[in-house]
Amino acid sequence: EDKVVQSPLSLVVHEGDTVTLNCSYEVTNFRSLLWYKQEKKAPTFLFMLTSSGIEKKSGRLSSILDKKELFSILNITATQTGDSAIYLCAVSGRTNAGKSTFGDGTTLTVKP
């Protein structure tokens, strides 16, 4: 059974801080790991990682995957109040009909 563990479960920081969110996983025949951001409603896609050691970046957000150690991190630099959200990590295997297994999420609160 596929498994995803995210840490920390919650985090409170001040604007301008840098945060690192962690995601460790177990999946049969790894295909991809995705990060989503969830504010009030639907999760929205941030990054997809398939290869180890290659950093994905979008503005102040970046993510990297370590397939040997089975984890990924999501970094957010110079945090803003708009970064407050639940960050979800999900993994998919090659043989599971496109299903994604999600972690419990990290709730990030950025205070002014």
Place this chain on the structure above:
Amino acid sequence: NAGVTQTPKFRVLKTGQSMTLLCAQDMNHEYMYWYRQDPGMGLRLIHYSVGEGTTAKGEVPDGYNVSRLKKQNFLLGLESAAPSQTSVYFCASRQWTNSLSPLHFGNGTRLTVT
């Protein structure tokens, strides 16, 4: 550019009542999924479909049924609602040929069972 649309947005049921949640997508995606999200528990897969006319059980299927009579629609049914089914339900879809593609989510249905 609707994407994934869920109806209704909110619903309150009494124990034992039934209801159907509707999910519609206009992206011609083959794969569709129903998840539930409870506080502190992330998203858990209820049922999914890999194409029109097909359905399969996910991680937490008990108490739910689904149907995919048309490619664009995926219905989730609760035959006899229980308080444990109080949750936020999300429908999602993705391209079938590539599990690398991200999930596209609807805005969710908040269900309360009293």
